[in-house]
Amino acid sequence: ELVVQFQVLNQSCQCLAWKPRPVGVWPCPGESQHVVAGYSDGTVRVFSVSRTEMELKMHPHAAALTAITYSTDGEMILSGGKDGIVAVSSPRTGMTIHVLADHRGSPITVLQCTRKQYHDLGVEGGELWLASSSDRRVSVWASDWLQDKCELLDWLSFPAPAGPEGLDSLPPSLAAFCPWEHGVLVYVGFGLQKEALFYNLRKKQVLRKISLPAFATSLSLSPSTPFMAIGFRDRLLRLQPCPAGDPQDYAGHDDTVHLCRFAPSGRRLLTASHSAVLVWELTGA
Numbered sequence: 001e002l003v004v005q006f007q008v009l010n011q012s013c014q015c016l017a018w019k020p021r022p023v024g025v026w027p028c029p030g031e032s033q034h035v036v037a038g039y040s041d042g043t044v045r046v047f048s049v050s051r052t053e054m055e056l057k058m059h060p061h062a063a064a065l066t067a068i069t070y071s072t073d074g075e076m077i078l079s080g081g082k083d084g085i086v087a088v089s090s091p092r093t094g095m096t097i098h099v100l101a102d103h104r105g106s107p108i109t110v111l112q113c114t115r116k117q118y119h120d121l122g123v124e125g126g127e128l129w130l131a132s133s134s135d136r137r138v139s140v141w142a143s144d145w146l147q148d149k150c151e152l153l154d155w156l157s158f159p160a161p162a163g164p165e166g167l168d169s170l171p172p173s174l175a176a177f178c179p180w181e182h183g184v185l186v187y188v189g190f191g192l193q194k195e196a197l198f199y200n201l202r203k204k205q206v207l208r209k210i211s212l213p214a215f216a217t218s219l220s221l222s223p224s225t226p227f228m229a230i231g232f233r234d235r236l237l238r239l240q241p242c243p244a245g246d247p248q249d250y251a252g253h254d255d256t257v258h259l260c261r262f263a264p265s266g267r268r269l270l271t272a273s274h275s276a277v278l279v280w281e282l283t284g285a
Contacts, residue, residue, distance in 0.1 A: 006037075006052075008039060013038070014040055014066055015068045016035055016068065017036050019036065033048075036068055038066075038068040042081065044059075044077060065079055071129070071145060072113050080103075081107070083104065087100075103133040106133040109134055126144060132174060132175040136159075139156075160191045174187070176221050186219070186228065188219050190215055191215075193209075210243075215233075218257055227282075231253075237260070257272070268281060
């Protein structure tokens, strides 16, 4: 059932994210859920689902947006553009407080935030976040938004063979924090081997590798159990137990599986291809 629909004339919505609820806080009656969306004209729009209206419009980018997310407390919006620029904006004030050009020249493919202990990993801040770009680079940052601190913690660059293909035709570079292994991130992308890499931020080295049947086109890590969902170009979806185990492969998509997304409970998985959205029920998750 279609509950609500927002439409912006003459603009394409490129990415979106739900505003997270604070941990341990029950939703108040009548509290509005919010969605933030990034558009092809470089604008960011915040919508109230319950009030069915746009509450805020910002213009932090000169290029089309390619990735967007909220900070873990919902107080900041991180957005990335086709030109590699990352902006940090406040939905309370509508102001952009940080503009980071470290990935300039390559589209941002992923932005993700996670909580951390304040002095963990040797840096201040209660939040870690990462940005990955199409040129196989991943930056990891520690932030304290209240103190206006944003510190680069690690910079990863993954090698790949030279090929005749253009950048647009290569598989995406994707990264995600590992929910069940603290201080570890997972990376998939075009490289020397078809594999998923587990990188330890403390040791600053790759802990393990999991071989894949092809280069991944989408990635999601279960928040509740040690499972990865990985999509591929040949209409294949793989559920991979971690750190080891026999994978489960599923067909049924009509094209490249370009999106995998676990529900917060970990019991459902949403996947999307060219003209189909599938919802999977995960038994035993």
